[in-house]
Amino acid sequence: MQLEENTEELLETLWIRQKEKKSLPSVEELADNKPILDKLLDEGYVSVADNKVSLTKKGLPEAKSVIRRHRLAERLLYDVLGTSDMLLHDKACKFEHLLDRGLDESICILLGHPKVCPHGKAIPAGNCCKQQKTQAQKVVYPLSQLSSGQHGKVAYIHAPETGQLQKLMSMGVLPGEPIKLVQSFPSYVFEVRHSQFAADDDIAQAIYVRLPGQEELVGKEETSTSETNASPKKRGLWNTLLRRD
């Protein structure tokens, strides 16, 4: 079903409270959204017990999907379109509603199954992540999936630990820097500007690289041969997205 924008917002709030903050909101807390809450109650998406509102079996996957779309949208806006931090949340809220079921999967594959949003919050995994689908023409790959000699620019770094992130930063591995994979066994060796670095699997998986050709993609339909295996529908999406700014 197609949910309205403000309904999705409320589902999002409920998900964060229930799954991430682990404290269910009371009915009073949600008083501002009373009409929407009533509607969700009617349709069986939420239930109320002890004055606490929680998502039902029917509501949970729906809310998870909204969260996923919102955070994927943020990733997309931030990594690919370079939207500034300050505007990110608001834009993503508008954006997520454009991502229908199926489209979020394309975006997810396109971005290389990112695990967190630019704010560092987890993006719930979709079916595509579980199957590690890579058929769609991806633009952003973890360094570990590149083949020797491939080069691009650092798109973002997803380091599970702050320490790791800082070490990579101190080595000059920062978003926007050109990066080239020299070899991948027994360790990864990559080049950033005039320096070479060696790293293990974990580090190579934390560096996401945007492969070249995406800039040229704007407005061009049949130029690059490497993207011919992407379906027309996905390419259409790309052009729509990239033309927006």
Place this chain on the structure above:
Amino acid sequence: MLKDAPKQIVYGAAIESAIDSIQKLLAGNYAVSKKAIAILLLQGDTEIADKVKAREGDHFERITEIISQAQSGYGQELSYVMAMSRQQHARDILAKTVVSQPKIGKGFAERLSRITMHPVTGIPILIAVLYVGLYWFVGVFGAGTLVGLLEENLFQDWLNPLLLDAFEWLIPVDWLRNLFVGEFGIFTMGLTYAFAIILPIVGTFFIVFSIIEDSGYLPRLAMLLDRIFKKIGLSGRAVIPMVLGLGCDTMATIVTRTQETKRERIITTLLLALAIPCSAQLGVILGILSTNGMALLIWIITMLFVLLLIGYLASKVIPGKKTNFYMEIPPLRLPRLSNVLAKTYARLQWYLKEVVPFFVLASFVLWLGDLTGVFDYVIKGLEPIVRGIGLPNETSEVFLIGFFRRDFGAAGLYTMVEDGLIAGVPLVVAAVTLTLFVPCIAQFLVMIKERGKKVALAITAFVFPFAFFVGFLLNTILNALGIKL
């Protein structure tokens, strides 16, 4: 001077205003500017935060508020945002000042670098480096040629007889004279070993190590071995203490400080104490075994097997999380002779300062033990154990001396070989047991200092019986297989 480049990095407005407000709140005295302190605080530097907390008292809370307020305006961590600003600033300067020509092909250094890192070509190169550097230069040239020249020609034939005569005239009392020129004499044993055996071996090792270090080969070695080292709970970074351990395990144990986690430090310390022979030991053992290729091979395989097995088991037993491996790979360079010599000189100076007094002290203790007869008991006590692993009784003295310095022990074994007291299977067994055997006293003391009494004692308590156990096993296996060496 750049005219149009801003002299200072400008961070985002929210960060800049936070820097200003924090700067104003800082009242204490700091070695660096208050602005630098403010920037470090915003970047989440815990060390600085502790200092500021101690010096600013109530203001610290307000500062924390300012930091979290500044953070709330950004999606990424402030340290990340600020690093990006600096990066941008650097890029701006670069764009205005540097014109870079596209590289035409790969230079020789780059091609050589690729060859050293490629697994197919890298491993043979690694073996070649070890063969030429350690076996040939340290083992054959240092422990063979140089030791021969210094020990036999200079000390035994010339210097020691001279001293013997001088002391006979100076000190007519036998037992006292023995302190200086007896079997365990300060001159005839301590200083002879220190300058005639250990110095040339350690010296040649430090030359090789400095060349390897200056050429930029170590990080390449680290990246080649990272995968194997992960299996024994370490990362490629541990290559540096391990290779240094082949020079001096005491020095290497101090260097384990640079490792990131406690777990890594303990595992490295254990492996250094157990399975990494120091250059003095290595030089003497290579010197003893080099005439018999099969014996040398058995020794190498046993050492590698023990290293990997114990490392693997230790990584399972010792708690703690895995560490990541990352390292800059500098371009390969031709080492400068002057740098290599300067480094070798500095290391030798360190080594002699640490070692010579110890040789003198060890000579004294051995002389005292010999004089009072205490050592006879210890040596007698060790004899059944030594015999149990198929070695002649004389080796128990070598093991006892080995506790004072590992290299002392190895050098004692050298003398036994020269005197024809030991050869064949027992020689390999003795070499293996002695290599594994307790660390020398200097290393033991450093272990206590670096890892604490508990860990140091636990490691020693493990190493001691384990060394004899491996010796026993090796002796049994070699005899059962009927191997003659």
